[in-house]
Amino acid sequence: MATTSGAFPFPKLVKDNYERWNIQMKTFLGGQDVWEAVEEEYVESKNFAGVIQAVKKATNEARAKYQKALSLIQLGADDNIFEKIAQATTG
Numbered sequence: 001m002a003t004t005s006g007a008f009p010f011p012k013l014v015k016d017n018y019e020r021w022n023i024q025m026k027t028f029l030g031g032q033d034v035w036e037a038v039e040e041e042y043v044e045s046k047n048f049a050g051v052i053q054a055v056k057k058a059t060n061e062a063r064a065k066y067q068k069a070l071s072l073i074q075l076g077a078d079d080n081i082f083e084k085i086a087q088a089t090t091g
Contacts (some may be wrong), residue, residue, distance in 0.1 A: 013077040025076055034069035037062065 010024040011017060031036040069090060074082055 008076050010076075013081045015080075021076070028076075029072060029075055032068065032072060034072070036063045037065040037069040038073075083088060 008024075008028065010028075011021065013021045013025075026035060029038060074085055077085055
């Protein structure tokens, strides 16, 4: 059985609870205002030299939301699942 984490009001992801965890995580991330970072692929800009300040700020905000969403997803997974998520998100 999955255990709850202090950060979440629902059990962590384990082998046999993905369907419920998926629904709860989407709702949780939506409440944290970071779900769009999961839906939309974040692409790091390679050249900031000619980018105007507003675009630079928007890029930094998008990166922060992506990192927050990823952090929350990782916190919501047990150790075995976390390793798989980490491998998938680090290349």
